[in-house]
Amino acid sequence: MPEFADKRLWLTFYLSGPLLNLESVSHFLAREGWANTDGWDFGFLYPKLEVEKTVPAIVAVAVKMHDLCRPYGIDIINIDADTSPDVTTSKFVTLYDADL
Secondary structure, eight states: OGGGOSSEEEEEEEEEOOHHHHHHHHHHHHHTTOBOOOOGGGTEEOOEEEEESSHHHHHHHHHHHHHHHGGGTOEEEEEEEESOSOTTTOOEEEEEETTO
C-alpha cells in the first residue's frame, strides 16, 4: 500500500467504557500528547498517536494503552493504522479487532 510508505503512522484506538472512566483516560492521553481525545461523553473514545512504523513501537503503544485502560474497565475494540490524523483524508488498515 503506497499510502503507508512513510516511516511513521498514526495509531487509532477504539475505546469503549464507562463515561467517567473514559473522561479520566481522555484527560491523561491529552496530557501525553495524543490527538482526538475528546468525545468521550458518548461512551466511546478514538485517541490517535503518531508512532514509528515498526512492530516494537506499535506493540509498545498497544501494551501501554491496555495497561492504562484495564483498571478503568475500558475495552479496546479496535486498533487501526492510519496515514493521517484527519479522518476525512486518512487511509487505514485494521491491526486489531476484538471481535476476531
